[in-house]
Amino acid sequence: MTAPKVLISDKLSEAAVQIFRDSGVDVDFRPGIDKDELEQIIGNYDGLAIRSATKVTAKLLEKATRLKVIGRAGIGVDNVDVPAATARGIIVMNTPFGNSITTAEHAIALTFALAREIPAADASTQAGKWEKNRFMGVELTGKTFGIIGCGNIGSIVAERAVGLRMKVIAYDPFLSPERARDLGVEKVELEDLLARADFITLHTPLTEKTKNILSAENLAKTKKGVRIVNCARGGLVDEVALRAALDSGHVAGAAFDVFTVEPAKENPLFGHPNVVATPHLGAATTEAQENVALQVAEQISDYLLRGAITNAINFPSITAEEAPKLRPFVELAEKLGSFAGQLTEGGLKSVRITYEGSVAQLKVKALTSAAVAGLLRPILQDVNVVSAPAIARERGIVIEETTREAEGDYDALITLTVTTDDYERSIVGTVFADGKPRIVGIKGIKVDAEFAPSMIYVSNEDKPGFIGRFATVLGDAGINIATFALGRDAEGGSAVALVQVDGKVPQAVLDGVHAIPGVKHAHQLTF
Numbered sequence: 001m002t003a004p005k006v007l008i009s010d011k012l013s014e015a016a017v018q019i020f021r022d023s024g025v026d027v028d029f030r031p032g033i034d035k036d037e038l039e040q041i042i043g044n045y046d047g048l049a050i051r052s053a054t055k056v057t058a059k060l061l062e063k064a065t066r067l068k069v070i071g072r073a074g075i076g077v078d079n080v081d082v083p084a085a086t087a088r089g090i091i092v093m094n095t096p097f098g099n100s101i102t103t104a105e106h107a108i109a110l111t112f113a114l115a116r117e118i119p120a121a122d123a124s125t126q127a128g129k130w131e132k133n134r135f136m137g138v139e140l141t142g143k144t145f146g147i148i149g150c151g152n153i154g155s156i157v158a159e160r161a162v163g164l165r166m167k168v169i170a171y172d173p174f175l176s177p178e179r180a181r182d183l184g185v186e187k188v189e190l191e192d193l194l195a196r197a198d199f200i201t202l203h204t205p206l207t208e209k210t211k212n213i214l215s216a217e218n219l220a221k222t223k224k225g226v227r228i229v230n231c232a233r234g235g236l237v238d239e240v241a242l243r244a245a246l247d248s249g250h251v252a253g254a255a256f257d258v259f260t261v262e263p264a265k266e267n268p269l270f271g272h273p274n275v276v277a278t279p280h281l282g283a284a285t286t287e288a289q290e291n292v293a294l295q296v297a298e299q300i301s302d303y304l305l306r307g308a309i310t311n312a313i314n315f316p317s318i319t320a321e322e323a324p325k326l327r328p329f330v331e332l333a334e335k336l337g338s339f340a341g342q343l344t345e346g347g348l349k350s351v352r353i354t355y356e357g358s359v360a361q362l363k364v365k366a367l368t369s370a371a372v373a374g375l376l377r378p379i380l381q382d383v384n385v386v387s388a389p390a391i392a393r394e395r396g397i398v399i400e401e402t403t404r405e406a407e408g409d410y411d412a413l414i415t416l417t418v419t420t421d422d423y424e425r426s427i428v429g430t431v432f433a434d435g436k437p438r439i440v441g442i443k444g445i446k447v448d449a450e451f452a453p454s455m456i457y458v459s460n461e462d463k464p465g466f467i468g469r470f471a472t473v474l475g476d477a478g479i480n481i482a483t484f485a486l487g488r489d490a491e492g493g494s495a496v497a498l499v500q501v502d503g504k505v506p507q508a509v510l511d512g513v514h515a516i517p518g519v520k521h522a523h524q525l526t527f
C-alpha cells in the first residue's frame with residue numbers, strides 16, 4: 001500500500017509534521033499556500049490539515065478528487081463547507097477541547113485589559129507621556145460577569161471569574177441547573193443578564209439564533225457603563241450598533257478578538273479609544289497549538305491508515321465492515337434528531353431512542369450518537385457524533401436507548417422521543433428498500449414523508465379548510481409545494497402536515513400559516 005499523502009495548508013505547529021512522518025504518512029507543509037495553487041494541487045492529497053485561514057469551499061472540494069479527510073486543528077469549522085464535504089464522503093474532524101483553556105484565558109486577559117485600559121496606557125507611556133491622571137480603571141472583584149454561552153470555553157471563563165471573586169451569571173438555554181451550580185454560576189435569562197452585567201463575554205458558536213445576539217435593541221437593554229468581550233465569533237455582536245453605543249458612552253469599552261469580516265483590515269470599532277482589538281489570537285499559545293496540532297495529526301493518520309474515526313463532525317465512529325449496513329440508518333437517525341432539534345427551543349431533559357426489528361441488530365451506539373448529534377447540532381454548531389452523547393450528558397440531558405423485536409408493519413423502525421420542560425415529542429422513521437430514510441410517524445400520528453432540503457411542519461386541528469388556506473398562503477408568497485403528506489389521530493382530532501417546498505420560507509409566510517384557524521405550530525425544517 002502506498003503511503004497516504006497529507007497537505008498542511010495553515011500555520012500548524014511543526015509537531016504535526018513529525019507525527020505524520022512517524023506514522024508513515026507523506027506530508028507536505030505549506031502554511032499560507034496561495035488559494036489558486038491550493039486548487040491546483042489539492043487533487044494529489046488524501047488528507048488536508050488546516051486551521052481557520054484555509055477556506056475549504058465547494059469549489060475547492062470539486063478539485064479534491066482523492067481527499068478522504070479534513071482535519072481542523074482547532075474548534076470552529078465555519079471555514080469548511082461541511083455539507084459539500086459530506087456530500088463527497090469526506091470526513092471533517094476537529095479537536096474540540098485542545099484550545100479551550102487558552103481561549104478562556106484570552107477572554108480573561110481582554111477583560112482585565114478593558115478594566116484597566118492597559119493597551120492605551122501602554123501606548124501613552126511608551127510615547128513618553130506619563131499620563132498618570134488620565135487612566136482610572138475599575139476593579140473586577142464584586143462585579144457581575146455575564147457569560148453568554150456556557151459550554152467548554154464559557155465554563156472555564158466562569159471558573160476563572162469565580163476565582164477572581166466576580167459574581168458570575170450565565171445565559172445558555174442548554175446549561176443544566178446542576179452544571180450551573182457546580183460551576184458556581186447563576187443561570188439567568190438573556191434579558192436579566194443584559195440588565196445586570198457589568199462585563200459581558202460571549203462564548204457561543206455563530207448560528208441563526210446567536211447571530212447579532214447583541215443587537216442594537218439588546219445593547220440598549222444593557223447597564224450603562226457595561227464592557228463587552230467577544231472571543232468567540234464575529235457576527236455575534238452588531239458592530240455598527242456597538243460603535244454607536246461606545247460613541248454615546250452607554251458602553252464603556254469593548255475588547256474583540258473576532259470580527260464579522262476577517263482578516264479585519266477595517267472595522268466600525270477600529271479607532272475608538274475604548275476599544276481593544278486582537279487579530280483572532282484566542283487560540284494562539286504554544287501549548288494550545290501543540291495540543292491541536294498533535295491531536296489532528298494523530299486523528300488524520302488513524303483514519304487514513306486504520307479507518308478509525310475520532311471527533312468527526314459529519315460521521316459516527318464505525319469500522320469498515322459495519323459501514324455499508326449502518327450508513328442509511330445513520331442518515332435516518334441524524335435526520336430524526338435534526339427534526340427534533342430544529343423544533344426545540346431549550347430546556348431539553350431527555351431523549352429516548354428505540355430501535356425495532358433488523359436495525360436493533362446493528363451497532364446502535366453509533367446510531368444513537370448520530371441521533372444526538374443531529375438533535376444538538378442546531379444549537380451547538382460544532383458538536384460531533386463522538387462528543388454529542390458526552391455533551392448531552394454534561395448538560396444533564398438523559399439519553400435512553402432501547403432495542404426490541406419488530407412489532408408492526410415495518411422491518412426496521414427508529415423512534416426518537418424528546419422530552420423538554422414543556423412537552424414530549426416523538427418522531428418515527430424507517431429506511432425503505434431504495435435506501436432512503438422516511439418519516440412514518442409524528443407524535444403518535446402516522447404519516448409517510450421523505451426528508452427534503454426544505455420542509456414546513458405544521459401541527460393543527462383536523463378541521464375542513466386547512467389545506468386550501470395553507471396552499472393560498474404559500475401560493476400568494478410564490479412558494480411552490482413539491483409534496484404534501486398528511487396524518488391525523490382521529491377524525492376532528494390532532495393532525496400534522498409535512499410539506500416539501502422549493503426554497504427558503506420567510507418568517508412572514510410561517511406567521512401566515514400560523515394564523516390559519518386551528519394551526520398550533522408551523523416551522524420551517526431544513527435537511
Ligand SMILES: NC(=O)c1ccc[n+]([C@@H]2O[C@H](COP(=O)([O-])OP(=O)(O)OC[C@H]3O[C@@H](n4cnc5c(N)ncnc54)[C@H](O)[C@@H]3O)[C@@H](O)[C@H]2O)c1
Pocket residue numbers: 075076096099100103148149150151152153154171172173174175203204205206209210231232233257258280281282283284379380381382383
Ligand atoms: N477566538 C478564538 O480563537 C476561538 C478559539 C476557540 C473557540 N472559539 C469559538 O468560541 C466559541 C465557543 O466555543 P466552545 O468550544 O466553548 O463551544 P461549545 O459548543 O462547547 O459551547 C457553546 C455554548 O453555547 C451555547 N449556546 C448555543 N446557542 C446559544 C444561544 N442561542 N444562546 C446562548 N447560548 C447558546 C451552547 O449551549 C453551548 O453551551 C465558538 O464559537 C468557537 O468557534 C474561538
Ligand SMILES: O=C(O)[C@H](O)COP(=O)(O)O
Pocket residue numbers: 051052053073074075076077099280281282283284
Ligand atoms: O475555532 C477555533 O479553534 C479558533 O477560532 C481558533 O482558530 P485558529 O486556530 O485558526 O486561530
